[in-house]
Amino acid sequence: MAVAAAAALLAAACGGDTATPSGPQVVRDSVADTLVVRTVSGSVWGGEARLVEEVGVGVFDGPPEQIFGSIRSIAIGPEGTIYVMDGQIPAVRVFDADGAYLRTLGRSGEGPGELSQPDGGMAMLSDGRLAVRDPGNARLQLYDPESGEGIATWPVVPSGFSTSTPLVRTRGDTLLTPVLMERDRDASEWEIGRQRIAPDGSIVDTLRAPDSGYDPPRIEARRESESGSSVSINTVPFSPNDQSAYHPDGYWIEGISDAYAVTLLRPGAWLRIEREVEPVRVPPGEKAQAEALATRNMRRTDPNWRWDGPPIPDFKAFFNDFAVAEDGRIVVGVELAGVEGDDPDYDPTEPDAVERRWRAQNALDFFETDGTYLGRVLLPDEVSSYPPPVIRGEHMWAVTADDLGVQRVVRYRIVPPSADGAAAAESAATASDAGAEGSAG
Template sequence: MRKLWVAALSISAAACGTGTEVARGPEVVTDTIGDTIVVHTVSGSVWGSDATLVPELSIGEMDGADEYLFGSIASIAVDDDHNVYVFDRQAQHVRMFDTEGSYVRTWGGPGQGPGELQRAEAMAVLPDGRVVVRDPGNVRLQVYGPGEESSQEWPYTTGYYTSSPLWTDDQGRTYAPARDLSQPQASFGDLLAVFDPDGTPRDTISPPHGEFEGETVTGERDGARVTYGVPFSPRAIWAVHSSGHFVSGISSDYKIDLELPEGVLRIERTYEPARVFPREADHRRAQTERGIGMSIPGWTWDGPSIPDTKPPFSGLYSGRDGRIWVPVSTEAQEVENEDHDPDNPFSTPVNWRSPLRFDVFEANGTYVGAVNPPGDFSPNPSPVFEGDDVWAVSRDDLGIQRVVRYRITLESDP
């Protein structure tokens, strides 16, 4: 094992949104353990301060042309020219907008015919500009473009209904959630069906950490069985990186693995755990009891204790540029629920809200810095990240959805 201490790794980078060249660097410890390179950030970052997201472009209106009104945005994507694609689950079609936010065209529509969609769920863009839509309702992947009238159908017999994203990589491969048809009742498993750029099924692969079993609580009665995860307990998290490899981790520790052809790059960071407040734990335990109680009346908590700190991270996203975006846990605040309905057993007088925060890493493990998005920024559906630009869905006080392009800006900038 070889260990190297780098006390203030010097990296030249452009300060986001300013165009000013700066030289800042984190303090890093690197280890080489077999075929795993560990990059552990002790302190500091390339940016030297936190960043925020400033909106630059908004697509979507409450009043106006139908092309700019969204019913239920389930997926967004961006191509190399920064055209924006929006899949509307309610309308069952994909709308394309240019880099200025102007409407270009619509693909799809509800139905079972060529080019139509039935209970489609997610969308992604291939490097050549084609749009792939996962449509288990029609048992296929529907492919549009690059021309207005061009479309293809790729059989997708292993598909099932899920809220998972659809992934593509920079080699033009597509990754879709799949089930193992060789198992009894075609059980749903953590599998991905991989398709080549021409739609040929390439392989079925298992994401990492499939053997990990997080803590759960279970209610059973008269043949009914309901299982919930213990709130704030660690879980296995993974995503498909733009390189076509997995980025993954078990959230008990701040350790994230990026698979590489020659081995593994492990990203680590020293962090301060976010606390779980006693009233917050009581709130989440009560939610779990109500959920299981819907099927197992009278069920009360009989599982392990809820942790008093949160896992270091709660998700993983891969940017188009290879950067890794990590939603990190933050401490929550108790806020009044203005929409509380006493007659709804799942409605509570108060909610606990945790500010959204991302850690951003380069694909070589360098810690770039932290980003604090505005309150109307939604991490679902999956945002699109590329360089200093972020595209995400935003919802206003009236519930109107929009797709917003944000610019990363350092909070220390004037």
């Protein structure tokens, strides 16, 4: 059913309203050299997909290789092998596709194969080498995943620049890693580029992210001392921001979240993916909580800080980020209406305690690279946004954390409603056949 709906959408490239009996209603239009694909309603999946847990690694108490201190990054091998970077050790734990522990790569240190302060960058090259970004040693460390040995170091990462932004591997095995374009500028003016690294470790060039010209609402705190200056800069909670990501096929993706629109800057012809959705309102209680948390964070830099930026908006931004699945699909992260409840960890005797009665609900919207809207996946509360999930085909690998903060890496299967219906129909048919055979006997 999903294949038929997608094919019908592809056939409607000439523009105008198009609908399939069970698929999305789509409007296609061309604006200059940009094809606009706007989903008015519906989806290929026909509803929200479920996440079904298949495999998990990580425990509160048990074998030491199953206990994680601080997961910074995950990577997945071609056969589903799971690589987990634990920055607290630091080292990479390797598990097979069924969750069985295999080996550990690296250890703390500065020598070959050793790690100092690895951050959120880890990627597997097509020949099986594993690249780990290690700003503490100002390099990328390459491992042979079979032997566990460090096989190369590429001195391309500026010392001390740690980031949660993942490494991006293109189809030709070029790696892209974030770098500061001009390190001597004030933090409020920092520009992050992407350094391209060839499969042999040589630096190709540095790409600048697309300049949207958008200046997102921000708040800022500064503190001057004899040892230097400190600055904290954050966007205003729930406000729109400009986002960019690099597609493995070799082009940028950009969007400003004041509208549900993401543009693929493909060579020759751009594609703008849009959805018609109602904005999500921010209730007064959720707004007050967000302001209290932001104020607390700013006062850790400047104890006398008072709100100095634009107010928190009445509606949430249409999306909070986007990424590219390993098969090229576009995945847009959205924040839904907050849910109010109790905060069992709130301690009013703590000087800077903030009662967190509101929790966010997050979801992922999936699109094909032709703009076809596949559908939405609701994320369980325990799924963490950092490090970002790895998505490939019908599977998603994500880091989770329970109420005690115990981290796990879980492989989920994405199950659309159509798959549930097919399974139910098959089960009913099997039961019917069994009943017929019993009657015949």
